Amino acid sequence: MSLLDLIVLNRRTATDARAGVSVPELADACVVKTCLREVQVTTRAVFDQGDVPAGSSGAGDLYLGADAYGFLLRLASGLESEIAGETEIFGQIKQCWRDYELASPENARQLRPWMQRLLQETKEIRSEYIVGLGSATYGSLTRRLLGGRPEGTTLLLGAGQLAATVLPYLDCADLRIYNRSPVRTAEMLAAARGRDSSYKTTVLEPTLEAELAAWREARDVVICIPADAERDPARVAAWRESAAARGGRILHLGIMGASGTAWEGVPRLATLEELFGMRDAQAEQRDALLARARRACLGKAQLAKLDDADGSRAGTSNHGWEDLAVFQSLGA
Numbered sequence: 001m002s003l004l005d006l007i008v009l010n011r012r013t014a015t016d017a018r019a020g021v022s023v024p025e026l027a028d029a030c031v032v033k034t035c036l037r038e039v040q041v042t043t044r045a046v047f048d049q050g051d052v053p054a055g056s057s058g059a060g061d062l063y064l065g066a067d068a069y070g071f072l073l074r075l076a077s078g079l080e081s082e083i084a085g086e087t088e089i090f091g092q093i094k095q096c097w098r099d100y101e102l103a104s105p106e107n108a109r110q111l112r113p114w115m116q117r118l119l120q121e122t123k124e125i126r127s128e129y130i131v132g133l134g135s136a137t138y139g140s141l142t143r144r145l146l147g148g149r150p151e152g153t154t155l156l157l158g159a160g161q162l163a164a165t166v167l168p169y170l171d172c173a174d175l176r177i178y179n180r181s182p183v184r185t186a187e188m189l190a191a192a193r194g195r196d197s198s199y200k201t202t203v204l205e206p207t208l209e210a211e212l213a214a215w216r217e218a219r220d221v222v223i224c225i226p227a228d229a230e231r232d233p234a235r236v237a238a239w240r241e242s243a244a245a246r247g248g249r250i251l252h253l254g255i256m257g258a259s260g261t262a263w264e265g266v267p268r269l270a271t272l273e274e275l276f277g278m279r280d281a282q283a284e285q286r287d288a289l290l291a292r293a294r295r296a297c298l299g300k301a302q303l304a305k306l307d308d309a310d311g312s313r314a315g316t317s318n319h320g321w322e323d324l325a326v327f328q329s330l331g332a
């Protein structure tokens, strides 16, 4: 498949939903959904058959050919994420692609060379520019917001993707984990790497009583589940009752800010807003490296345009960085 036939639709679901914009889905596209966006990767043939309402690109961005490939490179490298350079998105894209290959083998066959190239080139960009960025992941920022190495008991709510990301960074002596589905907690712990196994870890019973008891005892609480209008008032009451006095913090990563929620006015609460604020404060030196990573994505997309035929690369050693000057002067 020619690169010219690659099409990517990018919808920022959070802002579109707030603006009341519906997000049409193309049949047979490979869809990558994150908490911020929905990206559909497809071919021109599928797109042309699709029932995309006129003007729907107003609900997002439409990329074609080399621009589509460049966008996917930035996305997979974490350069389009709220925390630029974060790694979770790469795993999400790989998983979505695996699912798509199983569900739509015929369309996947068309896209495969470009997706394989994408995964390979993302690894190259990550290892060259992003591994050296230093830590600005949800986990590392969480640890910093909790004041380094948390003392006493830390309660972690959730066992989904975000909780799994944060878990290795919670190097507190006594960790308690509460999740609605204990099976998922067991899976998260089984997959956990990087957390010192000598720390005490307790999985709580999935009852409201067990959760609230932990709220009263914990020094710090890290929330990796969405806001819940039903349960949150009881959580807030338990925190106010005793835990707040211990001087720890609540870090709620399921909400952008507390305004209008049960968490409004809760002492020692931080949300994604504070976490992103901390990220911004340390952003300057990262910016230079990220700019280089973005230029690398652009360069690789330009090379892809030259290698066009089917997505296979002309050879990784053929194109050095010095070649980019040539593309720029060619106006490619």
Ligand SMILES: NC(=O)c1ccc[n+]([C@@H]2O[C@H](COP(=O)([O-])OP(=O)(O)OC[C@H]3O[C@@H](n4cnc5c(N)ncnc54)[C@H](OP(=O)(O)O)[C@@H]3O)[C@@H](O)[C@H]2O)c1
Pocket (backbone or CB within 6 Å): 035, 088, 157, 158, 159, 160, 161, 162, 163, 179, 180, 181, 184, 224, 225, 226, 227, 228, 253, 254, 255
């Ligand atoms: N993933 C990210 O990169 C990211 C970044 C920023 C913010 N967030 C936010 O963090 C939260 C979790 O995201 P995630 O990516 O970890 O999602 P996920 O993988 O789907 O996991 C969702 C987690 O939330 C729990 N949960 C969902 N609804 C619940 C409810 N009504 N009551 C109690 N528990 C509930 C789930 O419990 P079960 O296992 O029992 O279903 C699971 O532990 C979301 O609010 C998301 O918007 C995620």
